[in-house]
Amino acid sequence: MPGLIVGDQHEDLTNAVQQIILSSSEVDYLDQLIPLLQNAQTQTQVGPLIHALNHVSSDRDAAIEQICNNNHQEFVNSVQQLQSAREGTVSLTSEIMELSRSIEASTEKLAEQKKALVDSRGVRQNIDDTTQALKDCLEVLRLANQVHALLGEKNHYAALRALDELQNVHLREVTRYKIAEMIERSVPATQRLIAEAVMTDLNTWLYRIRETSQFLGEVAFYHTDLRRERQKERAEHDPQFATAGLNSSLELVADEVEEFDVLHNDEVQVNFAPLFECLHIHDALGQLDKFRADYAATRRRQKDLLIPPTLNLQDDENNSLSSLLEGIAGFAIVEKATMAKTENFRAQSDVDELWDSMCQSAISLLNNALRIIESDDKLLKIKGVIALFIQTMDSWGYSVTSLDSLLLSLFSKYSSLLKKRFSDDFEEIVGSDDYMPMPISNADEYTKVLSVSWYTPPADETSNPEELEYPCVLPFSQMYPLVCIDIRNFINQIYLFSDDHFRNTAAIDRTLKEMLDDLLIEKVIRTLLAGLKSQYPGQIVQILTNLDYFEQACSSLEALLVSVRSSSSAAGPINLNATREFKDAKTAAEKRVFELVNSKIDDLIETAEYDWLSTYNPDQVSLYMQELTRYLANIMSSVLLGLPQEIKHMITQTALEHIAENLLALPLDPAVTSITSEAASAYIMDVGHLVSFVENLDEEQMPKHEIGAVEELRQNTDLMGLAAEGKGEQFFDQRVTGVRFPKVDKIRGAELLEKVQTRGAISGGGSAAGSAAAVVAGSGSGTFADGSAAAKAQSTLNDFRSRFGDFARRT
Template sequence: MEANGQELVSEELQKVLLSTNLSLLKSTLDEKDENHERSIGKEYEEELELDDHTLNRWTPLLRSAIEHESLSVVMEELYTSIETNFENLESQILHDSQLSDNLTVSVDHITSIKELIDQSLLREVEDLQLQLAHTTNDVITRKQNYINNKKTSTKIAECIILINKILQILELSNKCQDLIKDGSYFKALQSLGGLEKIYVQDFKNYNFDFLKTIYASISDLKAKIKDESINMVKNSFNSNLERRLLPVGSKYYDFYKDNLFQKWQTSKHEMKLASFKFNSPVEISLRDSGKLDTLNVSEIYPLNEFYDCILIFQNLKAMDYLCTEFRKEYDFRMSKVVYPLKLKGHNSSKKADQILQVAAAFGENLTLVELKAYLLRILGFVIYDNHLNRSTEILRSFGGMGINEDFWELFVTRFTPFLEYYVTKSVSSEDGLIELKDFLGIYIAILENLNVNVDQINKIHVLLFKKYAALLLQVFDVEFSTLLDDDDFMPLTINDKTLYEKVLKICWLRGGEPDHVLDEESNHGPFFATLPFSPLYPMSCTLIKKTYNKLITFLSEFYRYDLGELNQIIIQTIDDIFSKVINHKIGSKLDTTSREEITQILINLDYFIVAAKEFGAILSRENITQNPDLELTLPSLKLLTQSRNLSETKLIELIDTKISDLMEFVEFEWSSEEVEQEPSFSIRDIAQFLEMMFTSTLVNLPDSVKTLLIFREFDALTGRFLDVLLYSSPPMLSPQSVLNFELNMNFLESVISKLFPHEESFPSVPSSPDLDGAHTSDNARSSNLVDNTIRSLHSTFTDLRQHISFLKSPDIDEYKDPSIRMRKYPRIKPETAQLLHKKMVPPVSAGADSVNSSSMDQSFADSISSHKRIAKFFNRA
């Protein structure tokens, strides 16, 4: 770079030199005097001044050389340049003496100039050095001032920053106060955090009293924020719980009842989903989710205060304090919500005393409307509680137990005994039980959807059904008692065909028997039908079915749990109807002495046994547990059977008593010498009584019962007459008396044919065309059965006939012949034969015996024709 600069200077110097007026230099040099250097210099300067153009061109080059400290180099270059530029002029100059002189003078002058320049430059350098020293000192002074000023400026800047931060602290302090006044506690806490951070980072080491005061007030402000935040939560409780619980609970209940439940009723009917209950998975799946959005609990119960409070105490790292204070406040709010019930405190150890305490708190006159309002208020709090738990889970994590579970479990444990007491003591009407059942059904559905435990409230729901079943049983008892008191204990006679068909549909009839007994004067004549049972039976069947339908209807919508227990209640209620009401009430009528009433009671009981069997089958088939393998027999069936047997025994006793009374009037003339042509009046009375009893009074008894009674009575009757013959007759019997006795016994036996007419054993019912064959077969079987029964009844007189036959021919030797005895007298014992023989053969001589024997045989012979006439009279040829 330096070489290049020098080359440029040389080039410039050469150009300046070439353009210099050499004549000027020559004339100037001639006039110079070595002795007058100073004056020459002055003149030179003057000349130079005269030629400003030349001076101006030389000055920059010389100045540049001086600045670069290359003046000597410029001089050398000048010489070199002269030699180079003027070497061609050398010959000219040499030839030109004047020019040569001038050059000589010029060289001297140049040398003088050089010296002048050197001296000038030295002076200038000295001046420059002085100036530079002065300038340097000035710069050093200025720099020192600058440094000092810079430090001052920095301190000023720092002061400005510090002042700004102090202003910021003051602003944050004022803002915090304003935010606390406005209730923006979390923002106020954030402002305090910023204030505290600024102070710790920037002013901790400063001794500013007012800042220390502000910093010291932070703890007080935080404490105030904590207190105000807790008060904010308390105010939230006041606004959300004091006035809104009942409206919110009512809103939820009305939505479920008027919207979801009604919609389900329609859908269940249209889709044939009768076996599914409200709030079941099927019903929930069919709900319109859009309608559920109307129950936006976040809008109903806003929790902004809780969110702020949680953030505040998280920031303060004081969640334990928040949870403790919250628990206290929440307990207080819960106690206000459940008032007058007490969730905590001393209670009697006896459950009965606890119930009475709670009942006294609520008052004995608590109405159902007031109870529902109270439960709806509790529901509103449960909804709030559930929403609070889900939205502020941190409170649960710090509390160790869900607030919702704590409250509901505590409440339902304390309230359920009272609710049980209330249902038992205060709800006594059917409408009241149904109303409370529907209310609790929807109430439980809401609680289930809130995921709370409903086991204990479900028990109250089951208790309602028990109370309802007991009430229906009581109502049935009253109505049945009225029906029983109004019953005429006569077969039911109907002259209205529509009513008749309705009764057949209502009643359960015996298997294998005709559906009805129908008498019509003609196909177009007046309708008339007689049914075996009294009006009590169809009316009771109606009541039983009505009661059963009410029980099923009661359970049809809401009961989804404890189905086994509920089914057992249904079974027990129906069983109690048959046992504790029907059986007991009818059993109380068995003290009557009327054979007609006892007979009708026996018939009714027989049909009630059929009803109990059929209802057991219905309960097995239609059980609410939907268990197809359930087989049920009502325990009351055994009691009804016992009562039926008791009524049968009572009837037998009455018949036996009547026959015994009639038997007291029976007298036989065992010494009679005359053969009677007609039976005695006492025997006629007995025969008439038996005929009337079995063809009229007992005609509607079941065939088996009636046949059994006939067998028993004829068997007992023949036994009694046999005893009369054997033990009540005198030691000696006349042959005529034996024939008279036989006449009476034959008359009694003739009653059998009147009890079972050959034409038709039971009134028949016209059969449909497709069942004629079966009907004919039934008639044939019935006819054979009647024939067998008649033959069996005649066999009850076999003993009497054999004993009478022996008396008519009292040959002991004939009896002793085994072949004859087994053929003629198989039922006569040897001692009895000996007794009868003595009654007919007196102990006299052989001749006398022969005479008496022949005369007695003649008497029997004479009486035979008379006996045949009597037998013909009674159609027993």
């Protein structure tokens, strides 16, 4: 069987067997054997492999047997030793087994202890893990409780920060625990609690602000009033501040040294921390828009609560109005401060809308309440409160246009009430006047009259009150200084309206002029004109005197209005219609004086009873002429005494002209056809008495250069005397006429020559003109020899009249 094995295969199997034998372990043995078994080539050589193995085994047995044969004794000894060693080994084995059992028992106990230790370590680890978990959960719970504790302490922002830290840091560390889920679910609710709590605090703050608004406004008003006083002091010391009003650039710069914070001072403290906190928290919560809308709605509701349903303006101190305006001012100041201290929180349009709404509501209340106010003093006090409010809010940058319009309507009512009051005063003063020159008892009274009126003493009188003799009489009646006082008071009262704040100053100037015109025209001029219906010349003359002084006063008043007008942009003079009206009224009064004086003159002249055909030469002036000159002397020394010289001279001259015209009309009356020389002498005597009276007037009563009013009358009477002497033809001599009769009307002179008879003429026939005609006709005797001569003379006279009349018209 072995012989079938090829040599090379045998070597390979031998080598493989050698490697198997040399394997250090069964595993290696198998590792060497398995490839041989798996080799397909060797599948048919299993027998040879076994044979090879047997061969190796035989070789090894033979080798062992040889070794044993060679070393038998030694082997026996070795066996004995081995047996001895085996016995020792058995003994040791027993001991080892005993020790092993002991060790095994100890090991079991140790294993039990180790197991217990392992179990203990696991429990401990669980305990540690549980402890750490509890610590983490307790920290979360602590922070959650801290959030609520901070809420309880009203530290809302800290609570929100703690909640944020809890949610974003600590909850992430305990996400595997259910408590994290529970707390996570509670975060929105806690955020709502924080938002509600901070809103509660904000509402409390808003309530306190609403309660503080009035006091805040009161403090602001007081501060504005102090600024007014400081500005007045500056204006007194420095003229450049006189035109600078409150809140002007100049005033604001000058007042910088007086720092005052209305919101933070000794009287009031407005802390915006609750608002800032609420604003910040809602910003952090992402609810800023909602908070902005809610805040705006709350402020609108608070604004409505500021406005009362009605306003009482009857109290003397204006407490109701002051409270209303102080509340509005405080509310508006807080709004401005809020807008300034925050960014993009309060829109300018919202603040302006609230302001406009409050102003319109206040204006509506004021207009309703003002309807029952009938006192200009009360309106002035109301204006003062409103002006203080306007100046205060103007300094905070609010628009005050609507309030300025309110002041304009208030001024309209104020001026109307003022006009009514002064109208009643004027009416009482003028109506109760005695129309007598005003008596002055002492220097104090005289000084007062000079100070309140526009009376200037005449140049020939001393202006020093101490140098006058008292009692004395001023030319005007007492109504003049009283009306002047009222005019000054009226001007002062009108301009009191613009003392604090009034931008429509042109309206004051315009209204003042119109109302002064109305008062003077309606209450003074109309009343004085109505008094002209009196038949008492003294009253008419006094009215004329008053009108004259009022006219002069109006000129001074116009200059005063220019100097005191409040509108700096206005320029040019101020012309009162009353000045012209006084002038016209004075003309009417003068006419009325003329009417009365001329009426009396007419009545006296009508009593003249001249017998133009009388042959009696009177030895004294006619009674009517004596009465007439006495009347003239009386009115010039009493009635006309108080008139200004110009008016007095004009009235006297006009009266004399009227007398001259009426006296000249007596002989020129068409009914008078002939005048005897005796009648002419009586007439000439009367006229001479009048001329003598006029010439004897002193310079004050009638300037000598103005006595020409009776000169024409005198020259006509001289012509009548010349005619009575039979020298009437001299009138037709231009050289004589130019010297002696320059004022005699040519036709009137011719008529007088025609009517006046020459001395010694035939009764009932002839005249100076007739004599002239006879001379022209060549009669030469001065008498009419027959009717044809008379007719011829009359024809010649008519021709002369025609020619002379044409000459007179040409010249």
